[in-house]
Amino acid sequence: MELTPKITPFQFYTILFLSRVFAMVTYVASFMTQRSSTDEVIMSLIMGGFLLLTAIPTAIFIKKDNTSSIITRASCVSTVFSKILCVIFFIQSLYFGIITSVRFGIFTGSVMFPDINIIFFIFVMLAASSYIAYKGIEAMGRSAVIILIPVFIALIFVFATQSKQFDLLNFTSLFSVDIKNTFLSGLYSCTRTGELAFVTLLTPYVNNQKSRHLFRWIFAIVLTIFVSEILISGVLGNFAGTQLFSMYAMSVLAEFGFIERLDAIITCLWLLCAAVKIAITIFLCETLLSAFFGKRKQILFIVISASVIFLGTIPLSGSLITLANIIRSPLTIIFYLASVFLVPIAVMIGEKIKGRAKLEKN
Amino acid sequence: MFEKWKKSKRRLSDPIVHEDELPEIPEGINKNLSENIINLRELFGSSFDLVIKESEANGVKLAFVALDGMYNGIHASQAVVEPIQNMNFPCTEPKLIYDHLCKFCAAECDSKEGITMKQAVDYILLGCMVLFVDGVPLCRAFSVQGYPRRPVQPPESETQENGSREGFVDMFKDNVTLVRRRIKSPYVRFESIVAGETSNTSLVMCYHAKRADPLIVNQVKAKLQNLQIDIVPGAGALKPFLEERRLSFFTCVGTTERPDVFAAKIAEGRVGIIIDGTPYAIIVPHLFIENFHSLDDYLNRPYYAAATRLLKIICFFLAVFLPGTYVAVGTFHQEIFPSEVIADVVSSLQNTPFPLVVESLVIHFIYEIVREAGLRMPKSVGHTVSIVGALVIGDAAVTAGLISAPMLIIVAITAICSAVIPSLHEPSAILRFVFIVLGGTMGLYGVMLGFTLVVADICSMNSFGVPFTAPISPFDRFGARDSVIFAGWRHVGKRYIKIQNLRGTNRNGTDS
Amino acid sequence: MKKIKLIIPLILLLTLTACMPQNTEIKYRLVISGIGLDFDKEKGQYELTVQVLETSKSSSEQGKSETPVANYTVKGKTVAQAIRSLGENTGKYPLYSQNRMIILGSSLTDGQMIKALNFFVREYTSRPDVFIAAATGKASDVLTIDAGGEVPAKLIESAIEQSNENSVCVDTELYNTVNLSLEKTTCFTLPLIEVVEDRIPKQKTIKVTGTRACSKDVEPKMMSDTETMAYLFTMNKINTGSFSITSEDVSAALEIISSKTKTTLELKNGKPVFNIDVKCEVDVVEFDSETFTAFSENDVHKIEKAAEQYIKSGMNGLIERFTKKEHCDIFRFGKRLQQKYPDVYEEMSKDWKKSLSETEVNVTVSVKIGRIGEMTMKADKK
Incomplete structure (x- = not known):
């Protein structure tokens, strides 16, 4: 019997944390709304609130049974239901994989290598991520922990060196633009990445997962985003609104004594998070395909998933406007709410009904 | 490779006898002494060193068979031949004479009985003197080996400041003795295994029966017993059979030339393999972080040990990443250069004809040539290599404008850094080239991506179930006291560590 | 089959190496250390003085009296146009990441300053922490001072930093200028630099004389060092x-x-x-x-x-x-x-x-x- 490789909760949530860091680095504020510095800070807290709220079904789900994935538990309710879920989650994973690749492409093409064909970079990134996914979740978990160290050091370096330039006067009044916009931005920030869905799908691969790990992860990312937004607003002020990637703009200013102009190194470290994120997405796609077809053909499924992501990225990679429209579309919210909120509740209800039916039968 | 070489050699040296015509080793020992002698002569063919001395005892014919040069003639004479020749036998029955011989000569030196002709041939090949008695279908092998042996010398590859000056030698029995002297425990087992279809090399598997994981011991034993190899020229030949994956830059099988290191690893529950004919012993499981460890770390103060280990880790990163990073910075990320030096860097690069990538690849290739030449060349001409290397590459190339001065500095730093960790020289030499190409094509992003792939590769490796990146990832609190830092014997010595108990060891497929 | 799997990626990688643009290498780049912007009202075009590092000789080969920089003057209707023509003149691509100073001449109105800085905010190699200063006269005069073997832009940067340390002038970086200029009611400030002539030795040097307050709605105002x-x-x-x-x-x-x-x-x-x-x-x-x-x-x-x-x-x-x-x-x-x-x-x-x-x-x-x-x-x- 093939043993399921398992990783620790710390390793698993490190992967998810790094995924979020990438989303934070490539966050384009102007997608959402007219920029107001204080509202951006509040938006991060609102995002945290939404995340906590939508994480409750997931937390209850893993508390009940932290050894089976949502697909396995759905198959206990109904085989057809689990197949449908496989398809939904597969499409959702591809969607988030494509968005991540496009973000990566736009980021690299705008600030790092505008002279070079970005399709090549995206191809290399996907190939590398496929290789990492092929290595398995153990390799991903362990390497995520190792990658976390330089990424964390880079974050701390950027945050710590901004203190001299920090100015409270750069903040605006609360809700100076529009309250509704701020709340919507918070909601979109929460829903634009699908990490929460990974929790229920990859449960069998995480050893002894508890809901407190999930909440610690939420706290960590909210704290990181909150601190970064405060610093972006306090240091850059209105300048952040003129830049496509404000986090990158802040990293350019990071200097300490003779250590200066290291933004290329810092940014490349942050871009590694994209590799981790796409790798876990491809791994998830492979797992879902294996669950759907009932057979494990690792290399084939990885190649299929990576190819679909690549093909989906090509038409979107050059266009910021198209990306903005996709991210701002209600489809993102629907996908998110369906996968992390409705589906776990539906599965738990299904399990309860099935359990009751069995009892009545007996 | 060896098969083809042997075939070609045979064609040249001995065209008369075809491979199919060579005699097989008979199964049993013939009662007739003459038959045995004929069989042996046919088996060994035209080899000049087969010595067969015939004698008799109480009218019964005897024959002493040995290989000239493999046995100690004086010891054999004193302990075996003369006593037998001068012996008074109370009977004339061949079997009784044989038993009397065995009983009497056992006191003078070790002896073993051989039942089959194959065993007799093996004993002859091991350097024993084998006695055949006419009328007895058995043989007696006397341990009177006397082949040339290298004395115990300081190890050449793992020099230590504070450690012992004894290193392994080529004779496996001497090596076993060196290890026994360091762990005086009856629970340390030394099991002998023969490997190599042609070489029949003796391997000795050592482990501490109370500390080693039986699963790991059995796995290693099974692998050694099922080796599909013709000749075992050294430890490196066995490594691929013990690794989980062959297609990796890094190996999860360790080697050492030091008996003290070997003994310390055995005490941690690992399995060691001593190989006859080579001073390098194998240790499994082997972790990545151990490439940065040395015996001196355990003998120096903890703060200095920690500093040295960190230095080695930094040197490894410099050796692998520095050339690629320099190429990446020079090609794509020029802002990283400090303002004070950028003008000098640009002016030195201005006159060079090649792109940075090509320049870097060429100079590193030349460095590898010089290094290899320095390794293989006789010592008497070694000075020539260093002079040619220094003058031609160092001075003339820069003056001629073929290579820029900053690149030369990079090569020098890389060379010195790679010499700090000899065990990682192979992967760092190749990875360096890979990262140069990555840096030249995709800048720092390519270098970082390559770094991620290497990390993922290392993280996916397990050495007999133990994660290769343990105790860093998955993090083991007790194991981490002797990883990047050395917490000192007061902390580490509180309880002994067992390698199989490190977090993430794959007994249940778990990483926790 | 296994061999093909190994060979194809290798071929791809090697061929792609040749496809990389060669002009990104540092020896094909013009390392800019300072930029001066003036505006020619008659012709209605920007006049840029671009100071680049002289890289034909290393610092050890250069004599003490030799200037380690070369100054180019380019013109264009927009800043981007002017700078692009620099590449055409020199055959090299400009590198802005080592640029220390942007000097804005007095011929530029505050509105023109904002327009001119648009290029530097947008350009991906340009850094937002580059210093901005205003000249009492022409920016080209400020950049072409005799710095005694040093890079003039570096000297100006040091002078501004030191003056700011002594609280005689403000130090304004590009991102700060943009930040303040985007505030509806705020006027941004720039350090003011004047070219003066030293008597001994007789050479032109710069002096930080105060601060210039700028806003597109209001005429520029100067502040003395005590007012600063x-x-x-x-x-x-x-x-x-x-x-x-x-x-x-x-x-x-x-x-x-x-x-x-x-x-x-x-x-x-x-x-x-x-x-x-x-x-x-x-x-x-x-x-x-x-x-x-x-x-x-x-x-x-x-x-x-x-x-x-x-x-x-x-x-x-x-x-x-x-x-x-x-x-x-x-x-x-x-x-x-x-x-x-x-x-x-x-x-x-x-x-x-x-x-x-x-x-x-x-x-x-x-x-x-x-x-x-x-x-x-x-x-x-x-």
Whole structure:
């Protein structure tokens, strides 16, 4: 019997944390709304609130049974239901994989290598991520922990060196633009990445997962985003609104004594998070395909998933406007709410009904 | 490779006898002494060193068979031949004479009985003197080996400041003795295994029966017993059979030339393999972080040990990443250069004809040539290599404008850094080239991506179930006291560590 | 099959190496150390003076008198056009990441300055922490000074940094300038540089003479170095610096050790009132007296009072000038108002010049003398 490789909760949530860091680095504020510095800070807290709220079904789900994935538990309710879920989650994973690749492409093409064909970079990134996914979740978990160290050091370096330039006067009044916009931005920030869905799908691969790990992860990312937004607003002020990637703009200013102009190194470290994120997405796609077809053909499924992501990225990679429209579309919210909120509740209800039916039968 | 070489050699040296015509080793020992002698002569063919001395005892014919040069003639004479020749036998029955011989000569030196002709041939090949008695279908092998042996010398590859000056030698029995002297425990087992279809090399598997994981011991034993190899020229030949994956830059099988290191690893529950004919012993499981460890770390103060280990880790990163990073910075990320030096860097690069990538690849290739030449060349001409290397590459190339001065500095730093960790020289030499190409094509992003792939590769490796990146990832609190830092014997010595108990060891497929 | 799997990626990688643009290498780049922008009103085009590092010789090969830079002048309707023509002239691609200074000539209006900086904000190799300065005359004159073997842009940068350290001028980086210029009611400030001629040796050098206040709605205003110090006190951006106080009783030279300014805002009868409280610690570096033993405890109090008066009068004078006469909000009063009372700000920003002139500002200063140097002082008789 093939043993399921398992990783620790710390390793698993490190992967998810790094995924979020990438989303934070490539966050384009102007997608959402007219920029107001204080509202951006509040938006991060609102995002945290939404995340906590939508994480409750997931937390209850893993508390009940932290050894089976949502697909396995759905198959206990109904085989057809689990197949449908496989398809939904597969499409959702591809969607988030494509968005991540496009973000990566736009980021690299705008600030790092505008002279070079970005399709090549995206191809290399996907190939590398496929290789990492092929290595398995153990390799991903362990390497995520190792990658976390330089990424964390880079974050701390950027945050710590901004203190001299920090100015409270750069903040605006609360809700100076529009309250509704701020709340919507918070909601979109929460829903634009699908990490929460990974929790229920990859449960069998995480050893002894508890809901407190999930909440610690939420706290960590909210704290990181909150601190970064405060610093972006306090240091850059209105300048952040003129830049496509404000986090990158802040990293350019990071200097300490003779250590200066290291933004290329810092940014490349942050871009590694994209590799981790796409790798876990491809791994998830492979797992879902294996669950759907009932057979494990690792290399084939990885190649299929990576190819679909690549093909989906090509038409979107050059266009910021198209990306903005996709991210701002209600489809993102629907996908998110369906996968992390409705589906776990539906599965738990299904399990309860099935359990009751069995009892009545007996 | 060896098969083809042997075939070609045979064609040249001995065209008369075809491979199919060579005699097989008979199964049993013939009662007739003459038959045995004929069989042996046919088996060994035209080899000049087969010595067969015939004698008799109480009218019964005897024959002493040995290989000239493999046995100690004086010891054999004193302990075996003369006593037998001068012996008074109370009977004339061949079997009784044989038993009397065995009983009497056992006191003078070790002896073993051989039942089959194959065993007799093996004993002859091991350097024993084998006695055949006419009328007895058995043989007696006397341990009177006397082949040339290298004395115990300081190890050449793992020099230590504070450690012992004894290193392994080529004779496996001497090596076993060196290890026994360091762990005086009856629970340390030394099991002998023969490997190599042609070489029949003796391997000795050592482990501490109370500390080693039986699963790991059995796995290693099974692998050694099922080796599909013709000749075992050294430890490196066995490594691929013990690794989980062959297609990796890094190996999860360790080697050492030091008996003290070997003994310390055995005490941690690992399995060691001593190989006859080579001073390098194998240790499994082997972790990545151990490439940065040395015996001196355990003998120096903890703060200095920690500093040295960190230095080695930094040197490894410099050796692998520095050339690629320099190429990446020079090609794509020029802002990283400090303002004070950028003008000098640009002016030195201005006159060079090649792109940075090509320049870097060429100079590193030349460095590898010089290094290899320095390794293989006789010592008497070694000075020539260093002079040619220094003058031609160092001075003339820069003056001629073929290579820029900053690149030369990079090569020098890389060379010195790679010499700090000899065990990682192979992967760092190749990875360096890979990262140069990555840096030249995709800048720092390519270098970082390559770094991620290497990390993922290392993280996916397990050495007999133990994660290769343990105790860093998955993090083991007790194991981490002797990883990047050395917490000192007061902390580490509180309880002994067992390698199989490190977090993430794959007994249940778990990483926790 | 396995061999093909290994060979194909290798071929791909090697072929792709050749596809990489070669001009990204540093030896094909023009390393820019400073840029000066002027505007030719007759022709209606920008005139850029681009200072690049001279890389044909290394620093060891260069003589001491040789300048390590070369200056190019390019023109164009837009900054981008002008800079692109630089590449055509030199055959190399400009590298902006080592650029230390952007000098804006006096021929540029404030609106043109913003337009010109648009290129540098957008260009991906240009860095947002590059210093911006204004020249009293032509920017090209500032950049082409004789720096005695050093890079002139580096010299100018050091001069600005040192002057800012001495609280004689502001130091403004590109991102800060953009930040302030985007505030509806705020005027941004730039350090002002003048080309002066040294008598010995006879060569042109630069001097930081004060600050220029810019806004597209208002004519540019200049501040002297003493006014700049008062401005820095108001904005809580004092580092160190020195000033002299002269009163009836006492004259001394003081060095600022630390200063903290707290500005609070309250509304009185619907009008904003700003209360600026300055707490400053100074050292006495020189005491004007005919004897060495004249310094007493009483003098300490007198000096403190005189210093407070000096700082307060400087600040009041500056605030009075810029709020009531120049109508130029360099103190970000509008921003403070917007932060705390956005509705009031919305109303007042409709006619901000009038609202600014009606704003009440109360300045309180307290100075404490820290050290008096190595000389002792007399204790007063009690």
